[in-house]
Amino acid sequence: MPRIACLFTPLFPLAARLRSEPELRGEAVAIFQGNSNAARVVAAARRARQVGIRPGMSLTQARALLPNLIVRARDMPCEKATQETLLEIAESFSPRVEDVGEGVAYLELDGLDRHFPGDSPEQDLGHALTVTTDKAGLTTWVGIASSKLAARVAAKLPASPNLVPAGEEASFLAPLPLRSLAAEVEIIETLERWGIRSVGDFARLPKNEVASRLGETGRQLHEKARGLDPRPLVPYQPPPHFAEGMELEWPLVNLEPFLFVAGAALKRLCQRLESRGLACARLETSLRLEPDGHHQRTLQLPAPTREAKTLLTLIRLDLEAESPTAPVTGFTIVAHPDRPREAQLSLFGPPALSPDKLATTLARLFALLGSERVGSPRTVNGHRPERSALVEYAPPPPPDVRPERQAGRGLLAIRTLRPPVPLEVISHLSCPREILSIISEGSAKRPRIQGRVKVASGPWAMEEEWWTEKTVERDYWDIELVDGGIFRIFYQRSTGEWYADGIYD
Amino acid sequence: MASSQALTTAPQRAFEAPETTSRPPATIGTFRSRLPQHLRSHLNSGREWVQQRAAAPLPPPFPTATALDQLLVGGLPQGQLVELVGHRSSGRFSTILASLATATSAGEAAALVDLGDAFDPQLAVAAGVDLERLLWARPGHLKQTLISAEVLIAGGFPLVVVDLGTPPVPGGRGVEASWLRLAKAAQSHQAALLVSSPYRVSGTAAAGVVKAGHGRALWSGAAPGPRLLVGLSSHLTLQKMRRQRGNRTETLHLQPPAALIYGTPTTSIEGKSRP
Structure with missing residues (x-):
């Protein structure tokens, strides 16, 4: 029989809420479900329980016992994220994990004792599980046994972790009431009519007789009562993305308070991504609006990142550009994971950019300037000087040995004017003599070019795509003005207009 | 005798300036000397700090x-x-x-x-x-x-x-x-x-x-x-x-780039021929 560990989160609705609102720890908090008069307490913190607040009480009764009681509605997105976190922690220990829901997960422990070579590997493993869940903001109890039922019962006992030695499951379960086998099965009532009250009484019945009288269900219950659980764990299929969300107590109108709660959710999301060695490649933000609207935004990141601050900045910039049309009542943030970029450090060559930092930098620049204004430049075939292309910035790894720096070539560079500045040109025998930039709407932000021409060199013909309808025919001149400044201007033959498209600088 | 002198001089000294002002100001060296040996290098004056920064080797x-x-x-x-x-x-x-x-x-x-x-x-x-x-x-x-x-x-x-x-x-x-x-x-x-x-x-x-x-x-x-x-x-x-x-x-x-965009120079606008 394989050894099975059960992770049990007591007061799961409360634990999920406290994970998203850690500032409520230690307060008198109660979680309720239902509306108005039908609202019932489902979980209460220790300080609330000390004054007598119990699950099942109405909200009015609870407030009568403790007027300062902090109440929160049951938050399903929060509980779902908490359950996923619990399963991710279990998966970080064992590849065979079963999702039971409501803060409970099973994991198979076969082979894990090699990672805990102490005197009591299962005890060490149980402690490791408890510490890991504590770090994730969850209080979890651990039970280890050879059957799911025994492990779960052991997990619910105080002083975690609780171990049930192999083969002693039947004696461990024997004192339990019969209802702990299965809560809502008619067979239990039948057995109670027979005078059987405990699991031990039921386990002592002959196996074949139970099967012949109570059928297949009875036989399975009898095996469970004897501490046998032949069913394997139902494999848990992790979702392809990571989600964190929250139902807000009241609708939010301003961006800042929303960013405050979203920042905490993003931090949890990034912790989960980091624990799996992943980063966020695409971020989806889904806002629930009052009364029943939705606002969906998707951010495609230039490179995977798991820096919560960067993601929050991106969400802020995105929501500032596209604000929701109604107050926000809840949100879900979904991170689509990808492997982060990795780099090998060099001993002798120039240092490489940190992939994480680069991803963050690119994401911030994309949010600030737009994806079409950031990247790695590329040359483009053609003759027009203003041509350029931009591709994703992914620098190759630096050379292993730092190469010799090349001496400067002393190249006279041309400062390209995009778009070209329209000119009024006075020419003599087709040679420019005086130029003046044309003042028009929007030209205040363009360079002013004017003056008498001291030297003109040209024309230098340029023709591109003469075989298409987009023919570009220009005659270029290099000119130096009397007042200083060397420019590259051209005459556009198709329109008969003059432009300046570069400054020798 | 000594005690009577002290009694007589005490009222006079009460009208003098406080003793602390007449004492020379404590220098950083005085403070440093009172510190344990292993802590002395951590106490620096502003001037020393600036001098240390100026003397520190610059990165290439x-x-x-x-x-x-x-x-x-x-x-x-x-x-x-x-x-x-x-x-x-x-x-x-x-x-x-x-x-x-x-x-x-x-x-x-x-x-x-x-x-x-x-x-x-x-x-x-x-x-x-x-x-x-x-x-x-x-x-x-x-x-x-x-x-x-x-x-x-x-x-x-x-x-x-x-x-x-x-x-x-x-x-x-x-x-x-x-x-x-x-x-x-x-x-x-x-x-x-x-x-x-x-x-x-x-x-x-x-x-x-x-x-x-x-x-x-x-x-x-x-x-x-x-x-x-x-x-x-x-x-x-x-x-x-x-x-x-x-x-x-x-x-x-x-020096300008050699033949980066231009082709063969022409003598006039009309004198250009297609490639």
């Missing part, structure tokens, strides 16, 4: 393979902001292109924040820039330029070049506090930061200021006949540099 400069290297003694200092100021056709853009070429050809990553959108990839390749290692950001305003530069410095780029283009610069000179913040970012990340602008913008934030003088075009041929631009000559003057002597000048000689 970032060579640019231009006349800047002679002016700045080896190249752009890491962790400092150097401002290159110059009018049109002063060789300013050629200098920053050369510094980008030197960095990227050596395997370093570099970033250009190009406010004027003036960068020409074809020309950059001719100048020796490795485009794969160059990040080109094209902001539309000075405020975006400053933020982009700060983000790039924080991202670990060892060389960040900011070009503000030609006047009018969108956003004007900006606030000096922003430039100080940028210089502080460069210092904390040990990045070389070169700001190229048509006029002084960074104020006291700049550790070094180099002014590019008016360029002089060099033409081949005589006046009535055809002319050809064969070069540009300019001067770079070091106006300010921390720990260095200013007012030094170096000559900048630049």
Whole structure:
């Protein structure tokens, strides 16, 4: 029989809420479900329980016992994220994990004792599980046994972790009431009519007789009562993305308070991504609006990142550009994971950019300037000087040995004017003599070019795509003005207009 | 006897100035001497701290393979902001292109924040820039330029070049506090930061200021006949540099790219033939 560990989160609705609102720890908090008069307490913190607040009480009764009681509605997105976190922690220990829901997960422990070579590997493993869940903001109890039922019962006992030695499951379960086998099965009532009250009484019945009288269900219950659980764990299929969300107590109108709660959710999301060695490649933000609207935004990141601050900045910039049309009542943030970029450090060559930092930098620049204004430049075939292309910035790894720096070539560079500045040109025998930039709407932000021409060199013909309808025919001149400044201007033959498209600088 | 003297002198001393003011002020050496041996080296006066910083070895400069290297003694200092100021056709853009070429050809990553959108990839390749290692950001305003530069410095780029283009610069000179913040970012990340602008913008934030003088075009041929631009000559003057002597000048000689865009020169507009 394989050894099975059960992770049990007591007061799961409360634990999920406290994970998203850690500032409520230690307060008198109660979680309720239902509306108005039908609202019932489902979980209460220790300080609330000390004054007598119990699950099942109405909200009015609870407030009568403790007027300062902090109440929160049951938050399903929060509980779902908490359950996923619990399963991710279990998966970080064992590849065979079963999702039971409501803060409970099973994991198979076969082979894990090699990672805990102490005197009591299962005890060490149980402690490791408890510490890991504590770090994730969850209080979890651990039970280890050879059957799911025994492990779960052991997990619910105080002083975690609780171990049930192999083969002693039947004696461990024997004192339990019969209802702990299965809560809502008619067979239990039948057995109670027979005078059987405990699991031990039921386990002592002959196996074949139970099967012949109570059928297949009875036989399975009898095996469970004897501490046998032949069913394997139902494999848990992790979702392809990571989600964190929250139902807000009241609708939010301003961006800042929303960013405050979203920042905490993003931090949890990034912790989960980091624990799996992943980063966020695409971020989806889904806002629930009052009364029943939705606002969906998707951010495609230039490179995977798991820096919560960067993601929050991106969400802020995105929501500032596209604000929701109604107050926000809840949100879900979904991170689509990808492997982060990795780099090998060099001993002798120039240092490489940190992939994480680069991803963050690119994401911030994309949010600030737009994806079409950031990247790695590329040359483009053609003759027009203003041509350029931009591709994703992914620098190759630096050379292993730092190469010799090349001496400067002393190249006279041309400062390209995009778009070209329209000119009024006075020419003599087709040679420019005086130029003046044309003042028009929007030209205040363009360079002013004017003056008498001291030297003109040209024309230098340029023709591109003469075989298409987009023919570009220009005659270029290099000119130096009397007042200083060397420019590259051209005459556009198709329109008969003059432009300046570069400054020798 | 001694006790009676003390009794008689006590009222007189009560009307004198407090004893602490007459005592010479305690020096840093006095405080240090009272500390345990292992703590003495941790107590420094402000003057000593400044002297220690001044005496600390500087990280190696970032060579640019231009006349800047002679002016700045080896190249752009890491962790400092150097401002290159110059009018049109002063060789300013050629200098920053050369510094980008030197960095990227050596395997370093570099970033250009190009406010004027003036960068020409074809020309950059001719100048020796490795485009794969160059990040080109094209902001539309000075405020975006400053933020982009700060983000790039924080991202670990060892060389960040900011070009503000030609006047009018969108956003004007900006606030000096922003430039100080940028210089502080460069210092904390040990990045070389070169700001190229048509006029002084960074104020006291700049550790070094180099002014590019008016360029002089060099033409081949005589006046009535055809002319050809064969070069540009300019001067770079070091106006300010921390720990260095200013007012030094170096000559900048630049040659235009050979047949980069032009084909065969024609004598007249109508005289051109199709390829």
